Amino acid sequence: MKIWTVANQKGGVGKTTTAVSLAGILALQGKRVLLIDTDPHASLTYYFGIDSEDLEVSVYDIFARGTTMQSEEILQALCPSTMENLDILPATMAIATLDRSMGNKSGMGLILKKTLAKISEHYDYALLDCPPVLGVLMVNALAASERVLVPVQTEFLALKGLDRMMRTMELMQSSQAKQYQYTIIPTMYDKRTKASLEAYKTLQNTYKDKVWPGVIPVDTKFRDASLAQKVPIEFCPRSRGVYAYKALLEYIIGQG
16 A cells, blocks of 8 residues: 655645545546545545544544554444545544644554554555644654655745745654655646746745646636535546646656
């Protein structure tokens, strides 16, 4: 199972849209895909019409029980989507308490990695949607992943959030002796605005080959897909945003 983490220490840059869009395309290609929501706001969970308040088991239980959950119990905690080959491990607000209640316990940073190892034979891909805050949840998501996808809105305030994300990955690399493969993804690009053009140039000049050479354009179809609780490839397969995410997926897979 390949594990990709979608992360940035700034909200509203397209993390959930990126995770959902890529997962939908992979699922349509026949890959078995697991989407994991590690954000207390549970945006990914609500995207699929799952009410986090009604859940008996969620990603919180994986952390609360440590590594004692068996593979059968983990699989039972998953929610199927309306799309074949696509399942969700939902979040609840309870995970917002993890830093306070469990942040100082030893071994907390590897719980998600060990949990996913137990069900790795059931999926081809796992995509993790991260909160925009450095804590137990982001540390776990980064520790579990092989590749980090960093969506960055093409405007200058978002570039500041990217600086923080880069420093976080440097710290994680030092502590884990692990070299992250990462791809910076320019999102919400509007070619009509000077701000988008300048921000995109700055990304390319600063991070060079770590930046995907394409862009994810502003596309109102993404909002409509979310309202319909469908992945974009299912709701609007011919939209320019979906075409962009298809190109992004080909690029990521091409990089190995």
